[in-house]
Amino acid sequence: MITGSPLSVLDQHVFTAALTDFIQRCDDAKKPLFGACFGHQAIALALGGTVERFKDGYNVGIEETVFEASRPWMTPSHDRLPLFMFHEDTVATLPEGCDRLGSSGRCDNASFAKGSHIFTTQAHPEFTHEFMSCVLGFTESKMPAAQVQSARASLKLQQRGDVFGTWCTNFFLQACGQ
Numbered sequence: 001m002i003t004g005s006p007l008s009v010l011d012q013h014v015f016t017a018a019l020t021d022f023i024q025r026c027d028d029a030k031k032p033l034f035g036a037c038f039g040h041q042a043i044a045l046a047l048g049g050t051v052e053r054f055k056d057g058y059n060v061g062i063e064e065t066v067f068e069a070s071r072p073w074m075t076p077s078h079d080r081l082p083l084f085m086f087h088e089d090t091v092a093t094l095p096e097g098c099d100r101l102g103s104s105g106r107c108d109n110a111s112f113a114k115g116s117h118i119f120t121t122q123a124h125p126e127f128t129h130e131f132m133s134c135v136l137g138f139t140e141s142k143m144p145a146a147q148v149q150s151a152r153a154s155l156k157l158q159q160r161g162d163v164f165g166t167w168c169t170n171f172f173l174q175a176c177g178q
Contacts, residue, residue, distance in 0.1 A: 001034045002019075002023075002034070002035040002036070002039025002042055002043065003035075003036055003037070003038065003126070004036050004037035004039065004086075004087075004126075005038035007038065008088070009038060009041040009042050009051055010053065010089055019046070020042075020046040023042060023046035024047070026117075026118075027046075027047060027114065027117070027118065030115065031175075032117050032118075032119075032171065032172055032175030032176065033117065033118050033119075034118075034168055034172070035119075035120040036122075036123065036125065037086070037122060037123070039120065040091065040111075041087075041122075043118060043120055044095055044098075044109075044120070047095035047098065048095040048096055049093050049098070050092045050093045051089050052089065052090060052092040053088060053089055053090075054088045054090045054106075057088060057143060057144070057147065058087070058088045058139070058143055059087055059088070059106045059107060060085060060086050060139075060143070060147065060148075061084075061085060061150060061151035061152075061153075061154030061155065062082050062084055062155060062157045063083065063085045063106060063107070063123075064080050064081065064082045065102040065104045065107075065111060065122075066102055066104065067080065067081070067102040067111065068101070068102060069101045069102075071101070071119070072116075072170075073119070073170035073171040073173075074167050074170070075166075075167070075170060078160070078163055081102075081163055081164060082157055082159050083121070083124070083125055083159055083160065083161060083164060084124040084125070084132050084159055084161065085104070085106075085107070085122065085124065086124055086132070086135060087107075090108075090109070091108075091122065092108075092109070094109055094112055097115075098112045098114045098118070099112060099113055099114070100112050101113055104122075104123075107122050110122045110123065116174065117175055119168070125161035125165055126161060126165070127159075127161065129155060133155060136148070136155075
């Protein structure tokens with residue numbers, strides 16, 4: 001599992017080469033790998049996709065991901081999930097052999113899969129409302145006031161990280177043959 005990070009995959013880090021190698025080895029061996037936000041972007045880059053800076057600065061708040069495709073682990077079935085988003089980089093093109101599962105209003109490639117061994121999301125299904133509010137408070141000085149206001153207003157919506165968490169559990173169980 002590769003989680004979110006305050007770092008950008010577009011920057012070089014001391015661990016970039018090792019992370020890329022790890023992702024490629026997991027893919028070659030068809031080992032289960034899940035990525036959220038930074039992880040979603042790192043997996044896309046390592047497998048030959050592209051990542052770009054988000055054109056409008058940050059994408060922050062609760063945003064609905066519309067799932068156009070499904071996988072067996074995506075039960076209970078939902079074609080839409082409102083999820084926490086907090087990113088300024090976005091997957092522009094998917095790697096060859098990957099399928100887009102979902103998109104959102106501000107993120108064309110919000111979720112993708114490769115075979116039955118890779119599953120990703122741009123969202124933060126692990127966030128709670130309290131944590132999201134804290135992260136927003138910490139970074140709001142770097143965003144336009146209208147964007148902060150919109151993000152805060154979206155936090156009144158119900159998010160469904162619980163459903164996505166069940167999908168992740170199902171993903172790892174099926175990938176391990178259970």
